[in-house]
Amino acid sequence: MTIKSALAASVFVLTGWISTLMATTLFVDQAPAYLVPFPPEGFLDTLPSNTSMIDVSAFSITLSSEDEGFALELYRNGAWMVLPAKLTGCAPQPTQQRL
Numbered sequence: 001m002t003i004k005s006a007l008a009a010s011v012f013v014l015t016g017w018i019s020t021l022m023a024t025t026l027f028v029d030q031a032p033a034y035l036v037p038f039p040p041e042g043f044l045d046t047l048p049s050n051t052s053m054i055d056v057s058a059f060s061i062t063l064s065s066e067d068e069g070f071a072l073e074l075y076r077n078g079a080w081m082v083l084p085a086k087l088t089g090c091a092p093q094p095t096q097q098r099l
Contacts, residue, residue: 021083025071031084033064034071039079046077054086062086 025031036043037060044053048067055062062085067073074082 018081018083022081025082025084026075029069029071031071031086033062033084033086034074035083035085036061036063036074036079037081037083043078048073 025034033054039061044061047063048065050065050067051070052064053061054064063070063074064086065073071082
């Protein structure tokens, strides 16, 4: 495998992975929070009042809400990409054993 083909495959895999996350976020809408990378100017002003800001950085904002269809609402308010955040993963969380 050449470097060109490895680079092309990496871009393809990354694009597919992000696209799958975006589609899952939109159709399942069960994440505890949502990451909006590079939110547009004035994005925070258009959010519903029951939205919780979990984290804000120079490049992204992480939001949460109990509303159904919240991911779609983020798209309607100008987000160009919405990704799930604060997921625990597939494996169960380890429990601490008390002695």
